[in-house]
Amino acid sequence: MTRPIQAALARAGAVWLFRDRFLKAVETGLFSHYPSLMKALFGMTLLFLSGLSWAQTGAMSSIQISSVSDASGAAIALSISGRWESTCTPLIDDLRLEGRGLTLLASYDTDKFCAKTPTGYSLSVDLAENDLSALSPGIHPISLYVRAQGQREARLLGFDLVQLGPVTAITPETGLWWPEAGGTFETSGPGVGFSLEVQDGEAILMTNSYGDQGRARWLVSTGSLEGRIIRGDLTELGGGQTLFGEFREPGQAFPSGRALLEFHSSATATLWLVSDLIGEDLLVQPLSLVRFSFGPRSMLDGTWLLMPETGGEAVRLDLAEVESGGGTVTLLDGSGSTVTCSRLLSKKLSPPDSCRLRGVQDIRFHDVGLDRWRGIDADGVAYIAVRLDP
Secondary structure (H helix, E strand, C coil), X not given: CCHHHHHHHHHHHHHHHHHHHHHHHHHCCCCXXXXXXXXXXXXXXXXXXXXXXXXXXXXXXXXXXXXXXXXXXCEEEEEEEEEECCCCCCEEEEXXXXXXXEEEEEEECCCCCCCCCCEEEEEEEECCCCCCCXXXXXXXXXXXXXXXXXCCCCEEEEEEEEEECCCCXXXXXXXXXXXXXXXCCCCCCCCCEEEEEXXXXXXXXXXXXXXXXXCEEEEEEEEEEECCEEEEEEEEEECCCCCCCCCCCCCEEEEXXXXXXEECCCCEEEEEEEECCCCCCCEEEEEEEEECCCCCCCCCCEEEEEEECCCCCCEEEEEEEEXXXXXXXXXXXXXXXXXXXXXXXXXXXXXXXXXXXXXXXXXXXXXXXXXXXXXXXXXXXXXXXXXXXX
């Protein structure tokens, strides 16, 4: 039996099992309310984490990447593990640093004595030995390319986001998100949208996009918020109730890749979309996202409540924009306090990158969203400002 046929049969069996689990969840009434929907989707996600969330050179080869940290939280190594289709498992040959991304190059032996037996393996990449300890703390995309020994062409078979060193956690704002004009990755635009809901560290992402023939697609992804990252499998749902029709349970669920959300602030993020069909190379599509501000007033105008994050006296601010231009936005409170914000001219539809409050307090805000700001004063006290009016 040829590899393409094996891969097709493996995928067909996996999809059928996935569909069966989904329909059982529907039959037991798990779609009756939101929390139960979350449980059903998490169950389907776990089903596909066991080997189907990575590109494969055959029915059994899978790759996972994670970081190893010391007691201080600083990353000291990368761990690569999985199952390969033969006893000749890949070995790391080289590492390349490109911007904030790290590319790992690996190769495997094609000797005739390599038994076609699925084999587990684990590799470790020491960051200090490879002169990569200077990588700044933060979130870094890691790509793994694998090739047969003696060949130049390599295949992208592994991709993930890895946290290196201590990173301040971010709680993303709930609501509508869309592609950011002027963002790092302008790979999309109006017409594609995302709805993000985060509750108690668990997240659900609903995606509005289109298929190859231009028909609308409804995709759902669920996952846990870990620091600044949400990982989840994308599932396309279909066969359910029409808007004006009688109720019928969704009867179709198709795995459609993975979604990795990397948050830069509570209102900005990069969405890494990963297509991982069995037997094919990975396809990775990054999108810069931002909270969707569509109200008629300035996005920062309104009533805000300012307070220390650890608790204390709260101060009300009624802010109104009085000046905007040249990358600077100035807002004025009735008491005489001012807020001066800065952002790139190319990001006129995005919240500012930073703001500074002067007057009632002197606070520098490094995380500015539509509903929340976070910052510190000159003494290092952390403050939060929360919007009171909708």
